[in-house]
Amino acid sequence: MKTILQAFEWYLPSDSQHWNNIKENIPDLGKLGFSGLWLPPASKAASGVEDVGYGTYDLFDLGEFDQKGTIPTKYGTKDEYLDLINTLHHNNIEVYADIVFNHMMGADETETIEADIKAEDNHLHNIENNKTVEVWTKFTFPGRQGKYDNYIWTWHNFTGIDYDERKNQEEILEFEGHEWDENVDSENSNFDYLMGADLDFSVSETVEQLEKWGHWFSEMTKIDGFRLDAIKHIDFKYFDKWLEQRAKQLDKKLFIVGEYWSDDLGKLEYYLEQSGDKIQLFDVPLHFNLKEASSTNGEFDMRTIFDHTLTASQPELSVTFVDNHDTQEGQALQSWIPAWFKEHAYSLILLRKKGTPTVFWGDLYG
Template sequence: MADDKPDEQTPTPENATILQAFEWYIPDDHTHWKRLARDVQKYSDMGITALWIPPPCKASSPSGNGYDIYDLWDLGEFDQKGSVPTKWGSKDDLLELSTAADDCNVLLYADAVLNHKAAADKTEKCLVVEVDPDDRTKTISEPYEIEGWLGFDFPGRGDKYSAMKWHWEHFSGTDYNAANEKTAIYKIQGEFKSWAQSVDTEKGNFDYLMFADIDHAHPEVKKDINEWGVWLAKLLSLRGMRFDAVKHFSEDYLREFLDYLKANVNEDFFFVGEFWKDSLADMTAYLDRMQGSKFSLFDAPLVYNFSEASRTESYDLRKIFDGSLVQVRPVAAVTLVMNHDTQPHQALEAPIEGFFKPLAYALIMLREEGYPCVFWGDLEGISGEFKEEPSCGGQLPDIILARKLYAYGKQDDYFDFSTCLGWVRHGTWDKPAGMAVVISNAGPGEKRMFVGEEHKDEVWTDVLGWQEGEVKIGGDGFATFTCPGVSMAIWVKDDAPGRDQFGGFKAGVGYGKDE
């Protein structure tokens, strides 16, 4: 039954959904900001409320995705590292995207890469010790001098926006000695120099990840990054940030950075970290340490559950949320099916068979718990050498739309059979339609479920059109809902508001070059 009508001044807010608005192999044609600006209205109409955009800062090359970050302050404005624009486009294009998103009431979350810097402008001599790659707390050499790529002068930008130049003392480690062309993990020596202690303890101390590792204890580093964060947030009207590789850099500094942003930009800023580890205990401990920061993490364990479920015959779907972050900390869980790191042929690849993608998206999009994030590669397809068509038979937009229109109110679960799950959303006073979902990873699924006596004699159909026929709700509010084998169905009243919108969004049209 829909919730009793409360104060009409507090309408039910629209469900929030993030789109990760990129994938690893998007062409390096420098037009992606234009692409997103062109399509942001479409995404808003579909039910996307926030875009997570890729790192907007200058990378080590015109093809770099931004995780090989060179200059925080260059958003595609200066002739550096082979081009003026970034892979994604120019600064002007980015500003136009910001305006377009704001016009469509779509929030922007930027990807912040704060762990390291790449493609230094010159080498600098510094004192180091080598450490054991498998235990960075163990020193395996006497101190000696190397020539590291640690000098950043930003000749194309000069002093615009920031006069800071980066030198060896601003870093805690590197991995290459230009003097003898030797690769190792070098811990930089000097007064007050150390690996950050508030990092993950994998490999003894996981401060060092790649390139020139930033020393966030250095006061000049803190000042520059803090000021950059406020500048970027205000310039792009950001409402949140995604932090890359948070288990590799100082939690103490990150809390300081979050506080600085909230104090100088927006108290309600949204923060999510990539703490990619299949360990619920480590993730919850991290969240505990980020106390009071309103911090979220991507639900990595759930992604691995999806991968296992898709590759295990007759997997027990009742266990799909076991060990996941969304099960124990739903308010702090950003749920997802795939991202740029887990997509095919990437470092953290977590294969999910195509048949299971719709079921996985139903489990994150159509339920109460978690803040779901849709992957661009599933919505628009994957480009390049490993090209893939959009997932879910091109109907992922319809699953997103079903969340926008009907996934509200009290949730009743029917998790009573290992290969077939069902649940009902009962709607709210101002969004009363409700919905019934059935998923199966084996043969055809069937669930007798209660949707409410107020729906008696209504005719419900599957908005996806995958399950043919119709269901008439009984006088007792019950009906038997079905889905095809190894598939799903989303049942809603056949004339519910918005039913005419399904099938109206074309997936896979996001790659065309915007001239």
Template sequence: MPMLASLGVTKLWIPPACKAAAGPGGNGYDVYDLWDLGEFEQKGARATKWGTKEALVRMAGAAAREGVAVLFDAVLNHKMGADFCERMVATRVEDKDRRVDMKVDGDERRQDIEAWTGFEFPGRKGRYSRMKWNKEHFTGVGHDRLRGEDGVWKLEGKEWAEDVDEELGNYDFLLSADIDHKHPEVKAELFRWIEWLPSQLQVSGLRLDAIKHYSFSFLRDFVAHVRKSIGPDWCIVGEYWREDSEFLARFIEFMDHQISLFDVQLVSNFSKLSRMYEKGDLRKVLDDSLVLWKPDHAVTPVASFFLPLAYAIILLRANCGLPCVFYADLFGSIGQHPQPNFANFVPPTSGGAILPKMMLARKLWAYGSQYDYFDEPHCVGFTRVGHSSQSSGHGLAVVMTNAWEYASKAMFVGKQHAGEVWTDLLRWCPGQVSIGMDGWGVFPVGYRSVAIWVNANAAGREFVDTFVL
């Protein structure tokens, strides 16, 4: 935690820490019991996949001591791993359009089915909450045990929430037992749970899973309840996976600007450009991205060969949202199926040497006015001129290319830097750049890479140059 804080990390998004249906084998998105944070013997173990409640509390405490806010991953759309089945009447609907009833057994749409909708949480024995869930608390299910069939069934007397994403006609149902957020007992339970959570561990925000699948009005009420009952400063990020930044901007406005969203369009742009290799047009990297609509409410994750370029964009540009750095890109990963002695270890991006330097560059020098040079399809750049309140006013220049040849770009960094000698922080591009009396310099970049040019004598430069993760 001290090391992460020193790199400028201010928030830590952790995996879902509630008991999963698959017990220690579940990632947490197969949520079983919100009130079990690895404390009770349920689903074959006391701990979740990620550890015990005590370990969770210790981790959150260590983060708080370093000024790092923990974002809790809340899965509130569905429940899985029910304790018993219930008999019920339901209507099977078309999987590709949930508004349309499917014709089954001739023309009979309503069916008697058996579904996993009974939750008693026997291991918890009513601790923290006495609510037991049954079919009345759900709108639909994804499996009929009576016939042994998977599908989508809407329960009798229930309707899908109308204010959800219109994909598949109505995207209220995602999987398993779909929670009915209109039910008063459900709403009260979820409000009690979020009030209880910060009493158990030091948490300062939420990442809300799959929010396109449940009532927008419920979500707005839920977020307003968090702001009023817990604290106005909580960071709340929603996962709304839709490649339509204008729609997401309107959604943020509907939420009274009380929630941030992942910048899906920017992720898509990174992905498309990385697959096109040298044919990709770097001038279009920010086209239609959420950061252009709502820069203060966009969260920006990234993906593969393009990683160093993508990280340079989200970490070092002004008004580019809240950058999201992934654990595996810093420390490496052991994959989905760990092997003994870490035999399948996947090392971090560029051996772990590049991303920390970019994070430190953001912390030290990514300040002041920005000048953009997105004027060539295969070589683009931008500069930050620095601010007197940060690191003695030193700035930086970023240039990147997706071509298989060296490139360079003339860019303005400010007359206050005249006469300075700048070098590439990443050491991928050799040589020096002398800043002219007019504040301009010509900054080179190696093929298919990025260069971050900073005054060789800038405040903090020696620390960054010698930093080892």
């Protein structure tokens, strides 16, 4: 049975020392019984050293090039990242990379194009058609100068964005000739768009670039699996082929877990069906049951704590957790479970055979 450590939290210091700090803790992690570590996104992100990693800028920059005002990422350099992975492997601990394919941010240049303005609460409803807009969608990666890959990303690779530079105005824009993916979460009528420049998976060059990066990254790191970010906003069938290629390339069974943030068990089960049951999911409904149990002044019936959860319905595909970086106080998905209930909550997931338990760095180290 796997026991995973989410080896980061949102409010780590921006000192580029986290890869080294984890390495120093490896002996303790082994004693605690962790079989795998989920590491944060390693690629250079839009806010440079201040970015937790989810504002993806350059997937090929793992802390190697002077971009976004820094060479290292928030967590360290490419060499330190690879050294950490190698050391974990030598200690028989698997490593899972957090990858963000939904969007890109921090473009190097703007482009002037035509787009439709969409309603905030209904992304299929047009407010205005064929508007001329100036958008941040051209990624030239000048600091990398074509090393590893010389592809230039432009608006053709994306479906939309949420900012018009020309008018200094925030609005959801769907680009001319592009349409939101249909096979996504149904919130806002269609929840393809989340943030940044939204990748268009119907564009062959976009898919080819993600495949090229996946091969390069996997060959270099010999990674053991992936945590997939924001999958409810990405075509439900996209990862099937990409993950199949990674498994063939690495010639091993990979641990794959996706973040589908919904407490609706039916939505999670539908995603599993659409993705061919190849991707495990975080048991978000269980997290909210734990949250309710911790905040109802003793009125919660603990016999029902696993009711309507993925752990109850499909335990082999459930990854359990108590809290994570997104549920921390001050974050968009804030739903922090109070300290008095933490030991109870962790007992429920760590002492249960069903589900793959995940411990949060912020709960282990503060």
